[in-house]
Amino acid sequence: MFDKLFNFVLKKSCPLCDRATSETFCLDCQRRLDRDRFSHPAQFWQDQPRVFVWGNYTDTLKRTISRLKYDRHPELATPLGEALARSWLEASLTQNKLAIVPIPMHSEKQQQRGYNQAELISRAFCNITGDLHQPSGLQRIRATEALFNLSPRQREQTLSQVFEIGKICRDRQVLLIDDIYTTGATARAAIQVLHRHQIRVLGVAVVAKPSWDVRREARK
Template sequence: MRRNLFLDILYPRHCPVCHEITVPWGRKICDTCKDKLKPIYGARCFCCSKPLQRAEQEYCKDCRKTRQFQQGLGIFSYSTLLQNSLFQLKYGKRQEYGTFYGEFAAYYSREKIEKWKIDIIMPIPLHPRRLEKRGYNQAGVLAEALGKKLGIPVDEKNLKRRKNTKPQKELNHRERQKNMKNAFIVRKKLKEENILLVDDIYTTGSTIEEAAKELKKAGAQNIFFLTIAIGADS
């Protein structure tokens, strides 16, 4: 315990939302932000889990067509609160934020993931050039924390990004689909496993859709996904 206290003083934890040092020492999130950071409740798309405007809706606009994945879960609304936090995870070298969100995801989604009977967790990969520049894959950090808590193996080697795509946030819906076309490759055949794809943000689903398509070609049985943040139905 003394060693942990010493490490907390030497390398204090920062709240993943407001980025201030957490008090008491060792807390993973400050009390103020803990009260603000609430998972989505209410009507959701049956397929991708986007929050819906009307309770009588079953599917969001994007999921009214056939999807390559079976179902997915986004935990938080992609609000200003989350935008800054996930930006720091991706570009601010705050890998510990990914560990926090991955562990929270395990707690929040355990029952659903058990229902999905997941065999392997796979993070959405970065292109090698982007990975070299950033130093780590934020989706990989999330996946490792999630897999460790749930006791599910994580595979970061089989699904690869072969196309150095533009950032999706800069593109409209049609451009996103074109941008992600043929972006991924699966190195080894799969044996009808159920795969859980993990990423930080879900908006239109173009990234998950393209990755799921390649995994199904390689022999995966069912594809599910989990993201920390998810956009609203348009």
């Protein structure tokens, strides 16, 4: 209902530039968004953890995610999740049907925002791939507002107590989904918890990863 209402309102104008459009984005913004797409979304699939990335966290993609998260545009999760899913299917990295688990937000924060963008993205993803959506597969039991000021080591330690297992299908490998992948600390913490419960994790799929981070990771 909420989504439908938003979609109805947004048919009038592009959420990125306010120009009139009958699609989610105007033609111009859609073209710009496509430019931020990685030609090799599986380029980080050899990393630990394995990461599948739709595009570069820059320009139009960065603005779209910011509109989604901070400007009350939950409907933008749908085209992003669908684009991620189409790239994922194209890459054909597994033949197995998966359990798709979004990285959860702390309930207080989610209440403030009204939605968890990762969950909306993963729902759109599953609509395309037919994988099993497990929005409560992980729970975030602690807020992580203060992570910014911590050293990488302290950050990992704090994060290791942030997640707990939720309602999850144990027969399938898990693909975690998030909007952005930066240092990977959050994903590693989530994977740790799943492993602790003997749940197999295939990897992480995200809409965007900043390329500056690629360089930073390489320096480590």
